[in-house]
Amino acid sequence: MTLSRRKTLALLGGGAILAAGGVAAYGVTRTPQSALKPWTAAGGYSEPRMRALSYAILAPNPHNRQPWQVDLRTEGEVTLRVDTARLLPHTDPFNRQITVGLGCFLELMTLAAADDGYGVELDLFPDGEDPTGLDSRRVAVARFTQAGAAPDPLFAHVMDRRSLKEPFDTEAPVDPGALDAVLAVAQRTRVAGSVAAQDIATYREISREALRIEIETPHTYKESVDLFRIGSREVDANPDGIDFTGPMFEAMALTGTFTREGALDRTSMAYTEGLKAVYANVDTAMGHLWQVTPGNTRTDQIEAGRDWLRLNLATARAGLGMQPLSQGLQEYPEMAAIYADLHDRLAPEGGTVQMFARIGYGPDIGQSPRWPLESKIVNA
Template sequence: MELTRRKMLGIIGGGTVIAAGAGFGYHVTRPLEVALKPWKLAGQYDDVRRNVLSYALLAPNPHNRQPWMVDLSTDNEITLFADLDRLLPHTDPYSRQITIGLGCFLELLRMAAAQEGYGVAFDLFPDGSNPEALDLRPIARVTLNAGAGDPDPLFQYVMERRSTKEPYDLTRPVAAGTLATVADVVINGGSAGGTVDPDDIDELRALSLRARLIETETPHTYKESFDLFRIGRKEVDANPDGIDFSGPLFETARSAGFLSREAALDPASQVYSGGIDYITNNSMTAMGFVWLTTQTNTRTDQINAGRDWLRMNLAVTPLDLAMQPMSQALQEYPEMAEEYAAIHNRLAPQGETVQMLARVGYGPKVAASPRWTLENKIIT
């Protein structure tokens, strides 16, 4: 959740905040130092496994939890585990979305290996899996095979890939053919759909907004996101995961005492109401929707959905098309049951599982998301 730029500027511009001196200006405009280093280090390792992993950890994932840990103790092999301290038990009670994020990680790993001429063999859930919960068993054992990889044309867009959470341009429609191009990159067993029909957009905007408000107005699900707020550069650099509130706007608000955890948790505060405004304005600028379904909902289906979702996210990048997951209606907790049924009736009437839903449109260029370093993700 964020304050709207208009509301924040109104607070600051109303005379409540007075920036004193150049030191204050430097403080609020100072960039992230630690949290963006992994983007600069990607591809800079001599060891092939570390090199491909340095790209894989840039994959999209729910709430930027980065729920991956890897074991490199066996030569020529990478064993992927879920970090059980990074689950989202309230909004993602069966860790379906976390598993999708791990699938994104694996597909980006595969692409990075292929770029260096290595093929990849995945042994998914080699010791079995539990559909109700992730556990300590491995998600995948990955073997690299030299000379067996063919570069993937989507890999060239890895460093520019973003999840754009800003409002989109209401004056720029998205062509139906554009979405067909995005759907064409799905190769791992899922089925991609999309629409730019005005009636469909209105319906899905409204449904997505209802779901986002339910998540925000339900205390235990909102608290889960609230606990992951990283407010200001120092907090983001110290914990480069979760929900990032950094940049000049938020540094100014935090320094002035307007943006605080206490205010964000108080439904009567201007910060909280500003967040509701942001959710509403953001959701209602969708200029189209894309989604991804699977016939069944096994753990392997979820991994493969993540692999295809990463591909779709990369495919929109050269089109200058922005994408933001709007997966709240797909969450399986009781308060979301009505919206969950509605989105499945709408997009998966034959009983499929909707694994991902996103709004698309033309939006501003945004910064990369913070990341933990590779060293933080290797089991020692």
């Protein structure tokens, strides 16, 4: 029986919220509740596949779309498909970034299984693949084996992983040795990075221009705005997309001073202040890292996602903040010049730059809110 995605893994969803201090205090001070439960419930299953999947749904993915659908009807197997209703047709027209996110999911599932002593054998795209887009065909079949897989030390940092979307401390340089330790965890792709001052300045400028293009291109910007979740009530109601929570956003949501309509109005305070906030992030990068695959097949993209998850965990282990800067690698016409420039700089020997990120230290590393997640395992 196929279950709807909102009725799956019941232990990770729902729950009551109690207000203390009246309606206004409740609205302004509360944090998402049901949306965060996957983080506290991870690992709470005895069945090996369910336990591994309860961690896998915490994987990073574009715009927090959580596009995975899982079938557990075959004993000892996990079949992964993509939820085609959760794609990003404007900013990710060929579904490359979504596929990278699916690779993150598979790697985190594999690490969690290994932590229990299970091996995972992956058969990727067994029904074939289409470079122009994902469809209902199987993305992967994962077979769990009692092969005594060795636990990976990176798994210990799953609960610390964040995509830190805040300004970094520009008075705290990143040691080259720390960057090298992060890059060393990649197993399947070519990775590199830089904390040199001239490179930092160059990539800050490129990142800012890529953001400007995406925001000033109406169809790509609206795709993001449509996924804004403003305030805890919206996050709990739709725990995906781009969340805006915390006292300031709760107050703005209650007073109507921050709305999706306002964010689309280029004369509004919501638009101008939002622009300042995203520029503040890229302008405080204290280093960058990137990832290149030899080609751009679906398998290459999955392998990129698997290593990207490992890099995420390694930055958490190092106490570093990390935020993907995907805008310049997106394949729509308005971004073509930035895309070509980044490939010339980051992959001069050829290949596809799959991911690019800023790194640095910040006051809230390890304390910043976890990205809200929707619990979806279908056909369980």
